[in-house]
Amino acid sequence: MTHIPSTSNRPRQPGYEYICAEAYYVAIDTHQHLPLFEDVQLRMIVERAWRALPDRFPAVRLDAWAVMPSHFRAVIWLNEPSTPMAFKPSIGTVVGSFKAFAAVQWAAWLRDVAPERPAEVWQHGFYEQFIRDAHQLTNVRRYIGTIPDSHINSV
Template identity: 35%
Template sequence: MNNLYKHKYRIPSARLQSWDYGTNGAYFVTICTHDRHPFFGKVQNGEMQLNAAGMIAAEIWQRIPDQFPYVILDAFVIMPNHMHGLLYINNNPSTDAIHRVSVSAQANPGASSDHPIGGITGGKNPMLHENLSRIIRWYKGRTTFEIRQCKDAINRVFTDHFAWQSRFHDHIVRTDDSFLRIQAYILNNPLQWSEDRFYS
């Protein structure tokens, strides 16, 4: 297919190609709303005032460790048109639910050899890999569903059209100094909103 379209319609990945995003470590994530619409509320006097959609976005971010037990959350902030979060992946394959299902299926003599573990994509199936993209895909999907179901009468028409930007930004945190600097940036983001590159 790449030869057929000569890469004309291929969107290059924003991820660092040489890095395994399932690797244990700290990650700084930024996710923007579609067209940077201020779906989540507004900043007043240096403090973020979350509306109903913003509260949902914050609540679901905090639910990530329930869905992905190998994730440890640190600082995060919901801003009017984006969110920042620091998270740490501490992956232990021996307690991984997907791993247990895979081992169980491999031990099943009735499994079809035509469809190996992971379906026709085999081991390349992204749903078999515990990594940052899978975490963010779940977060974006869950928030989109719940925000669109939001019964906030004032913002109902607004939330019906809620959407995230198709991709997200990430930064692999490699040093303690970098971690502390990013943590401070996140916590102070509302105070510096007028100078933020996402300000509109």
């Protein structure tokens, strides 16, 4: 099994165009690495936000993903848009939208149910790794599928 580090704010590859039809491994940590996703309601909000991405960005296709107590891991595809005038999102735009949507939904739920709880969900930034070939894609999917204490999903 290939180990994929979970560091955040990794520098981008110089000269690489990140708006392309390719697969990415994405890792996102919770605020202060707390086990926030042990809360079933927050985990459901995160799962709904992730599943909604293709509705917001038609060029996005979801692959294997997992919600762990203190982080989220996924493979996401950025495909060419179906029409020439369609919006081509970058991986940063897609992940930022996902994080924002989940955080807003969580804050709204807390206001109604548990206003004393802190609303922070995510650590700043995220880690992404461009998946270069089918072998690496298989290894990343296997890695996501074997993470202990996770809720594994595949589309």
